[in-house]
Structures are given as C-alpha cells and as structure tokens.
Amino acid sequence: MRPGCTPHCRPWAACSRCARARSAPTPTGWTDVTAITSSAPGKLFLLGEYAVLHGAPALLVAVDRRVTVTVVPAGSWRLHAQSIGIQHLDLDDEGQLPAALNAQTRSTLRLFDTVRAAVRAQAGGGPFEISIDSAELSRDGHKLGLGSSAAVASALTAALARASRLYLDRAALFTLAQSAHRAAQNGTGSGGDVAASVYGGLLSYAVGATPVPLQWPNDLTMLAVVTGEGSVTTDLVGRVNDFGAEHPLQHAQDVARLTRLAHTAQSALADRAEFLRLIDDYFTALARLDSHAEAGIVTARHRELRVVAQRAGGVFKTSGAGGGDVGLAFSASGLAAERLAAALTDAGASVVPLVLGAEGTRS
Template sequence: MAAIHTSAPGKLFLLGEYAVLEGAPALLTAVDRRVRVKISTTDADRWLLDAPGLGVDQLALERDGALPDSLDRPTREKLRLYDAVRLTVAEAVGDEGASVKPGHRRLHRALSISIDSSALSMKGHKLGLGGSAAVAVALTAGLAQVRGLRFDSATLFAAALTAHRRAQGVLGSGGDVAAAVTGGLISYLPGARSAQAVSLASLAWPSDLTMMVVVTGKGSSTPELVGRVADYARRDASGYRTDLARLAVLSEQARPALASANNFLTLASQYFDALVTLDTHAEAGIISDRHRQLHALAARHGGVFKSSGAGGGDVGLAFARSGAPARDLAAALTRANARIVPIGFCAAGVATANIDTDVDTGTDSVRMVEDSL
C-alpha cells in the first residue's frame, strides 16, 4: 500500500465565540499551521502509533488498532481522540449504507500511523488553533482512505465531528472541525450532524484591514472554559440568555461587516465588550487581565484587540487598518512584550496525497497530490 499522507489546517475564531453554541453564526478562518498524518503498512503484527506531541513513540497497539488494555491512564487519556477516530471509521466501514471501494473493507496488514501536530504549538506553547479538530479531520480522512471509504466533505465533517465529540464531549460547536475540512474563510452555523458552512472565499477580506495573531499567555482548556459557561447557564438561565442574545445580535453582523474595515473594527470591539460582560457573570476566565491590557493598548492606537475562540490563555487577535496604522499597532504590541505570531489566513482545507516509496532507492513517487476533499 502506498503511504497515505493527510493534512488539515488549524483555525481561528474571528467572531461568534460562545454565541455559536446557541445557534448563531461564527466567522472562522483556516490557518497555514497544519496537522500532518502519515499512514503506511508495517511488517509488525500490531498497529504502531507515533505522536511526538503527546509523548508517544512507536506505541504497539492491538491487532485492530485499539489501545492495549495495559496502557497507563495518562497515555490512554492523551489518545482518546485517536481511538475515537479509529472507532468511528471502523463503524463507517461496517455501515452497509456506506460507499466503500471494492476490496477495502478488511485490513490484511497492520498499520503504522504518525501524527505530527507540532506546527500548532510554539516552543511547547499551545496556541489554541484547534489542534484536536485538525487531528480528527486529518486522521479520519487518512483512515477512511485506507479502508476505501468514499467520503465527500459533508460526510468527512460528520465523521470527524462524531469522533471529536466522542473524545471530548458535546460542548464545542464544531466550527473548528468545519474549518479544518473546508479551509478558507467560513461562516459556520452548527447543525445536528452537518455544518451549514458557507465559504466566504468570494467575499474578499477588506484590503484595508490587517489581522495579527498575538500570544496572550499559557494555553487554555476549551472544554473547561465552555463548561464554566454551561455552569453559568444552569445557575442563572435568564442572565445567560441575555448575555448570549447580545453576542448573537453581534454575530449576525459579522459577514456584512467584512465589507468595511471601519465596520469590522467597530464590531470586533463591541464583541469583545460583550464577551467581557459574559465572563464577568460566568466567572469562567474567558477574558484575562492581559486581554484587557491589550484591548486598551490597541484602542489607543486606533485598532482593536479581542480574544479568539474559547479565550483564556490562548492567542488573541489584533485588528487595524492596513498600512501605517497596522505597523504602528504592531510596534506598540511588541513594546508591550506581546509576541505576534506569523500565521497565514484563509488556508486550504484537508488534503491527501498517496506516496509510493521505492524500496531500492528510498525515493518517493507521488501518485496523487493535495487531493482536497
């Protein structure tokens, strides 16, 4: 079997955080930091898994790829997502309604799987770019191809989202999974099983608007932050509805606001203020003192800083008019010891390549390159 290489991008939430959990649209972009998965056959009698980012080095799995019973609990916890993807794809193969290429249902040789998510961290610092979602998408796409499953983008999204939620619970919106599948700039509306995701690639990002990614602290746990907001909803349903309704009204304006840098800057600032209100009531830790400092700094320089995604210690976003205003804000952020991370936006979605390895020469021959799903 040719080695199968898949990759999927990380993501950034621009607007719509938390409101998307209650059905409002969210604006996301795929970024040029990618998770990369390689799957090949091995002469070993068991599957092998290599995931350096998780401290896993050539772990021997069961004959069907399941986690061994003897595995210690910490490592088992780290590999919940891997196992959830494995199970989800295996179930899809067993579904008589699934579209499967002839002769691909049964695996006759063990697999060697490598998962590299290092691009979504910086010097060991988790950047909050949706790494788990990108892993879910890239690994689902790879294992599906191994098993001969014909997944279009909607089916891939549904399978990856199922695996992601199986591993981490049903707290997230699925927007990060959608961005990893489709790439680009998307407006995402959560659905029961499929994303009502509309590509905004045809709507140009305002040429007079610059976005910068800023490290704001140590990485945060999205499930923990979202869980605290859910706790707030249970103890004060009325207050929660009011706060989320405020966010939802602003979220609805995200797509049209892209037509104007001024409108987008105003909306981004209003959204940050609404998140501050939610966080004050929820006591979740979405907005940190560092966020407030950077928001005030950006305002003094005519720009806007806001948290991105779940918030906490992950990266934030700084927006400014392009040209001199953006350069001025970047310099001010640097003077404030805020590190700007070079990240590209509107990146391509999940992609696959089959590579035949020449055993005699060790060279690679690419048969199918970047076949986007």
C-alpha cells in the same frame, strides 16, 4: 480528480466534479498504496464564540499551520505522535489502545481512539502504522489555541479513510471527523473548528448548516498574539454552562447579546470600520458574560492588550474559548497594521506569523 478541477477546488461541496470523484467506487486495478499522508490546517475563531453553541453563526479562518498524519499498511497497529510524547506505541489487534495504558496517556489519546473507531465502523481497514505530527500548532510545548484537536481529527479521519479505501467528499469528511471530535470532547463544541480545518478559507459557520465561504477584505489586517500558555476549551465552556444552569436568566441575556452581534458579522465584513466596531463590541459582550460566569474567558493580559491596540488605532479580542490561547488584533492594512504590530511588540506581546485562508484538509 475530474478534468477541469484542480487540487485546490474549495470548498469540495461546491465542486460537484471533485465530490463525485472522491466518493466514486474504487477503480478497477487500484493497487495498495504504501503510504497515505493527509494534512489539515489550524483555525482561528474571529467572532461568534459561545453564541455559536446556541445557533448563531460564527466567523472562522483557516491558518497555514497544519497537522500532518501519515498512515502506512503494516503487520500490526502502531502509533507515533512525538509532538505529544507518544513514541512507538503498540496497539491491539483492532487498533485500540492497550489495556495497560495509564489514565493520563489514555486521556491524551482519546481523540485518536474515537477517530479510529469511527473510520473502522464504516470501512474496516488496517492494520496500520500511524504517525501524527501537530508540532506546528504549538510553541515551546504549549498549544497556541489554533484548533489542534480539530485539525488532528480532520487529518486523521482523511488519512485513515483513504487508507481503508473509504472515499469521502468534504461534507462526508466533516460529518465523520466532527462526530468523532465531539465524542472525544464529551459532546461539547460547535464543530466550527472542524469545519474550518476540513473546508479551509474564511467561513461563516452555523451548527447544522453548510459553511458559507467568504472573502477576506483587502483593507483589513489581523494579527494573532500569544496571550498565555494555552487553555482547555472544555473547561471554559463547562464553567459557562454551569453558570447557565445556576443563573439561566442572566445567561440567556448575555448569550442573546452575543447572538445579535454574531448575526451581523458577515455583512460587516464589507465595511472595515463597521467590522472593527463589531469586533470591539463583541469583546465587550464576551467580557460581560465572563464577569457573570467567572469562567476565565478574559484575562488581565487580554485587557492590557486591548488598551495597547486601541492606542495604536486598532482593536483587540480573545479568540475561541479565550483564556490563555491566542488573542486577535485588527486594524486597517498598511501603515496602520505596522503601527499596531510595533505597539504590541513594544508591550512584550509575541505575534505569531500566520497566513490566513489556508487550504482545507488535503491528501
């Protein structure tokens, strides 16, 4: 870190001194580190879902629940990931998954393997003993829909790179983590969730562009609400893609409607009433897409919570791919937010305590 910078410079890409420091050659006299620990935040998609896959900007915010990865130089490769039931898994001499591993466990660890391969392709390194803790992004054994895979990709890439003496600025970290994350998801996904985990804060994100940092409005409150037992993003996106292949005209019309709304998100943040209307309009447009695609984006529980929020003076929408992941309820701050929270609780909804605008990946 250079004089004048702080550990919280954000985004790194905007701080040339931090970027140069992290991409500089290894200093003379640098000694082996016994352990490297990196962490990355979860995220929430506020607006732009599905449209972002077609070039529209999306609005995302990092949250204060984090994935933590620790990498320690060791005599052989070993993986611990107790949050997903992996304990003391011995890897081969290159850090690859053992050949005898069953198909289900291999699938669960596909992201780990793609990140490991991506970092080793650039820096070599190892052998390492690796621990991955993603428990904060789950509840009662179910993912909350806070982007745990993107946070794992970001934190694991950062930790392995640093342990291998590969120094990355934010942009390079995003590129490497997103490449591995996308490969693990068979080429699906926009990269917005990885961008939120790497850069942190509140972001406007579009594929192929540098994320734009934004400020959260002081008069706006958002609550994250449990709506089910989690969903698989690739399944939901796959169904929408199948719909697009079968009914390209209707799909194009539905996506165009979402895209027009997504392009107004950044300017709408300046006016709370306008932003709340936009959130409601976007949920309506998502529901319309879902009614045509029959993908399961919008559930009966989502519709119930929308009515609850409206009666309390707020608005509600799905987050990310939708399905059983968390939903989002918005209102004015202060007493209005307290009324909304009480109404959701009375309706049997569980509000997830979150701090918005969390710091991005750190080591």
